Amino acid sequence: MRKIMGSRRLVTTEEEKKKETxxxxxxxxxxxxxxxxxxxALFLPFxxxx
Incomplete structure (x- = not known):
């Protein structure tokens, strides 16, 4: 059970990282x-x- 939770947490963090980037x-x-x-706009008149 712990392994499944850990992998899920990893996936969510990866998705969050992708969204952040x-x-x-x-x-x-x-x-x-x-x-x-x-x-x-500044340099056009010049x-x-x-």
């Missing part, structure tokens, strides 16, 4: 996109002015 990747991608969009 997926969420982290999504948030990082959103941050990346937001950062570059703001950078573009590129148009020159």
């Amino acid at each position: 997926r969420w982290w990747q999504n948030s990082f991608f959103i941050f990346y996109f937001f950062f570059y969009s703001t950078l573009g 590129s148009l002015g020159t």
Whole structure:
């Protein structure tokens, strides 16, 4: 019984880890996109002015 519980706990922790990494990747991608969009908005007038 203990072995089954342990394996189940391992599976759940693995799934949680996957969810965490997926969420982290999504948030990082959103941050990346937001950062570059703001950078573009800042540098676009300069590129148009020159």
